Amino acid sequence: MTDTTHTHAAAAEQAPQFPMQRAEGCPFDPPPGLLALRELGPLVKVRLFDDSTPWLVTRHADQKSVLADPRFSADINHPGYPKQAPVKGRVRLSLPGMDDPDHARLRRMISGAFSVKRVEAMRPAIQELVDGFIDRLLAGPKPVDLVEALALPVPSLVICELLGVPYEDHDFFQTNSKIIILRSSSLDERMAAQQKLIEYLDGLIGKKLATPEDDLLSALAERVRNGELPRQEAAELGVLLLLGGHETTSNMIALGTLLLLEYPEQLERLRTNDDPQLVVSAVEELLRYLTVAHTGRRRVALEDVDIAGQTVRAGEGVIMPSDVANRDPEAFPDPGRLDIERSARHHQAFGAGTHHCLGQPLARLELQVVYGTLYRRIPTLRLATDLGKIPFKHDGFIYGVHELPVTW
Template sequence: MTDLLHGSADSTQEVPDFPMERAPGCPFAPPPKAMELNASRQLSRVRIWDGSTPWLITGYDAIRSLFTDARASVDDRIPGYPHWNEGMLSTVHKRPRSVFTSDAEEHTRYRRMLSRPFTFKRVEALRPAVQRIADDHIDAILAGPQPADLVAGLALAVPTLVISEMLGVPYEDAEFFQEHANKGMNRYATAEDAAEGAGTLARYLKKLIHVKMDDPGENLVSDLAERVKSGEITDREAAQLATGVLIAGHETTAGQLGVSIVALLENPDQAALLRDADDPKVIAAAIEELMRYCSIIQTGQRRIATEDIDVDGVTIRAGEGIILDVAPANWDARQFPAPDRLDLTRDDGPQVGFGYGRHQCVGQQLARMELQIVLPTLLRRIPTLRLAVALEELPFKHDALAYGLYELPVSW
């Protein structure tokens, strides 16, 4: 559905709905409409679920400039903020502030509480453990029946185990927290979904924080519990932060692993390159290209302009909503020539799949490390790996905030 935007400089232009659909049979490409908009201009008006018409940023230069612009706020309480869905709007005044929804000093304060376990050095030290976990899961797949589901058996299992361990959340609860994370992460979540999904998880984590206050361990929930004890933050704030990390820490990496495996199976020459690489730099570059080629963040990072901002010849007015859409930016031909080609040796500059600027992903080193281990290990250990169903039959997550797969049936 499209219609006309009246009474503004854009009055002659059609305003397309957002989110947009991907083209059938092209699971890696951003939606064609977003690509078409980006061909002429790096930002355009779109219409979202509540009828408002924020700016959709699709261009690489424009997205990097707005990701680093302090006038583009993440404070979702400001009127005009383009919420993901009704669920997020319905909880906006109930949710404590967190790293995702705070600006400037408040953001720095929250971010400091989270970032220590995810620094490059700390994450690098986990490599042997993650390699072991990946190998164990591949052993189990090889010992089991065919076809095997690589989502349940590998892509979801590895990041979930790792983040559970880092947070101090019992892995036995994985099914419970995945179910609620899925509900909360639905692209079209209603108020009930939000209450049931993220709300239930926040209550679960609040309980866990109280357990760790009396019985701490070497993990992030215990660190947060310690801060609650010392009066630095409330238990609700701590639970909100931990919920964010728990959801962001497994669903995203699982989605990126799943879609990347499919992209590699569809591009056997590139898969061979990754399989045969032993230089860590080559592997690292290959993972950046997979992140560029299949950007799983598909519903746009949201901001609101607190002052007028000029971008690519357009003025975003104070009070207007902004959607930073990394998938088309990662396919912007001005930056990445022939963007529809998966080229693991590409050297066209940094991809923006982890965002950019002060809110860039806290877990990016962890996600990179997991991808750098799981993907080449899988290709080496199961060199005859193939899809067990046609590409068109794979159940991609078109209805989730982050792209991925519900199932990935493979044989070998």
């Protein structure tokens, strides 16, 4: 064994494992071990599943700086990139894991559909959709699983409408998306689920080529027809949009509701205040506090870069866990306190830089409509079980709850 191998093995042995476990009884907070790393310094080595030891950036300002720095690559296939799970061959389905110019080229093709103006025009339709689901909740039996009754179908229907995906296929794409985002899924299971979704979206692209409609998949199909976009790439982009469009927002709806039920005074302020800006600020604070994308945004250094006095060498991986950034006291005074009136818009729930979440205007709108409607229409909403019996998604790349039994 060479000296270099000895050094690597020693570093892997000493570095704490990432991701870390949350404390029992504290399901809304980041793992205490993760928060403790901030006390060790702005950059700390951690150990991944493959014994690689990338740097973990612990502070909000430093994370934002790295995410905006072109000297760090988002290319998931670049040597040294700190992967979240085992992979085989080149990784597909990876717009967030691409560098410019390819990233910018693909992003430009779809960004118009998620512009603030375009999304805001969807508000009346989303409001009608949410009211319809709440009508059915009130007319149906109690208790009910809020995930299946509201949190999952609302964003699924919205992204299906935007893309032009038949909602009647939701069982198929939701089942396979769950396999992809489960850390416990095997490599073969994850790759099989990805392939099923790619083939499904490829079939839809074929239909849009034959019979275009007014939706985003038809727009992508037109680019395929014009030779601007390979059909395979269009299908993979469609899968990313379908998964990203329902998984994170669904988890935020359910987890945010659970959190508010645990903070009744905050819920009462949200429910009884007529200022729409309070709903807006509540959404931002809940995004900050919960941070459902909890396994960190990842980069690899293309050259030696100094971060807060520490040199990150070319080829070394860097992880920016948003949940730690969103609990940074330098960015958010008293960060462990939930305050729906806090000015929290600068949170890192959607990332930063050129790779910031493309769908954030739509996610914000959906959350504003749900949080601004559900608790007013069902003022006596409450948990139908003990908090300790709620099944949290500790095993997923996206955090949330598997189910949320509620009554009123």
